[in-house]
Amino acid sequence: MVSLKGVVNALKNIGSLFRLQKKKRKVPSGAMSRGAVPAFTSMSANQEPKRLSMAARIKSWFQRSARRKDLNRSPVVVARSTPKRLILVLSVVIVVLSLAFLAYGPIVRAVADIKFFKIREISITGCRVTTPALLRELAGVRYQASLLALSPDHIEAILRMHPWIAKAEVKRDWPDVLIVTIQEYAPEALVVREVSGGSQFFYLDKSGVVFAPVEPGGELDFPVVTGLTGKEDAETLRKATTEALALLKLVRQNNPNLPLQNLSEMHVDQDAGMTIYLADYPFPIYFGKGEIRTKYSRLKRVLEVLYKEAGQGMTIADVAYIRMDYLENKVLVAHSGSG
Structure with missing residues (x-):
């Protein structure tokens, strides 16, 4: 019959063998390289393996599963990659917006010279005391000017400066028609x-x-x-x-x-x-x-x-x-x- 003392000694011997094997392989404690073959030690005939309870087995299984997940991912790399990617995206957006802002003026000037956007018709309605010719002269609007380069808000502000004009609305009817609607005081x-x-x-x-x-x-x-x-x-x-x-x-x-x-x-x-x-x-x-x-x-x-x-x-x-x-x-x- 195996005595209690013999079982304790056997467990100590098994622990010593595991520690020695780990030192030889230089594997960190609690981790094992992927694909490595676990080392086994022989057990003497008079030694019996330690039986674990069901709860201990389940706990051991969860611990091994957690260690495998830790080996399959790198938390440090993930944590560092997220802010770097965000900074990169923001940098690209800032550069694109800056280039668009700098290029807006030259692009508009270049497109404004296209004949397709030259004003072909100027429609002015609402005149009773004023005349379309007077309002065209006042607003500085000319035929064959670029419809793209005009500012409706600026033209409206100029027209409202005339003492007889109460309201003015300017719209662009693409690609080549300017529509001006005024309301005079009565x-x-x-x-x-x-x-x-x-x-x-x-x-x-x-x-x-x-x-x-x-x-x-x-x-x-x-x-x-x-x-x-x-x-x-x-x-x-x-x-x-x-x-x-x-x-x-x-x-x-x-x-x-x-x-x-x-x-x-x-x-x-x-x-x-x-x-x-x-x-x-x-x-x-x-x-x-x-x-x-x-x-x-x-x-x-x-x-x-x-x-x-x-x-x-x-x-x-x-x-x-x-x-x-x-x-x-x-x-x-x-x-x-x-x-």
């Missing part, structure tokens, strides 16, 4: 503004924007907004003319008793409100402040009565003034002989 009234050397009439649009001076020979058939100093900033002027422009919008309905061409002047006052004057009769019509639509409707009915033939009572020729703000829901028509 004058609603005239205002007096202070300029170097004195005062001058300017056009006022429906939003209260002063946009262009009245040139010699320019159209003057618009109501005049008075009562301003001529030095107001844009926002103050817009607020001051709000009610006058609201009345103008209603008068444009061209009621036969109050047509647009009969409205001569609209005087605005910060305290007293608005006073209007007709072209054919000089008496004032005091509108006051607020309720413009209501007062306009009442004025139409009053004028309808006053424009009737003589002999049927008071006529418009007898009127000294009309107060639309006399009392609530009341209109005062003063007779010229009543003082």
Whole structure:
């Protein structure tokens, strides 16, 4: 019968043999070259191999499997290769973008000379006061210029500098057509503004924007907004003319008793409100402040009565003034002989 002491000695001898064999082969502890044949030692007849439990066998199998995986890959190389590859890709991208940036100008100039991109047609729409020829000259656009070399944003900015142009849109219709669409201001009234050397009439649009001076020979058939100093900033002027422009919008309905061409002047006052004057009769019509639509409707009915033939009572020729703000829901028509 094998004693416990004999088993211990046998295990020590097996361990010594394994250590000696490893030193001879110069293989690192816990690793074995791929394809190497493991060395075995003989065992004496009176020695029995050590039996391992099932748990120990499974653990040993997992350890061997892990060692094989470690031998089949190199973590250090993988860890180092990833940042190097990323740096290489970024370097290539930077170089390509730099070359493209440097080459953009020469490429555009070279392609711009191609006849295929020469402007053959220039379409300009929206002109009423301005003309296509004037806008082509202003924008510096020429036929046979390169459509590729043009900057639509730059042309739009130049066109908007013209006092009559409110909006401008420039598009390229490839390969050889330039499309320009403008929107001009529409004058609603005239205002007096202070300029170097004195005062001058300017056009006022429906939003209260002063946009262009009245040139010699320019159209003057618009109501005049008075009562301003001529030095107001844009926002103050817009607020001051709000009610006058609201009345103008209603008068444009061209009621036969109050047509647009009969409205001569609209005087605005910060305290007293608005006073209007007709072209054919000089008496004032005091509108006051607020309720413009209501007062306009009442004025139409009053004028309808006053424009009737003589002999049927008071006529418009007898009127000294009309107060639309006399009392609530009341209109005062003063007779010229009543003082």
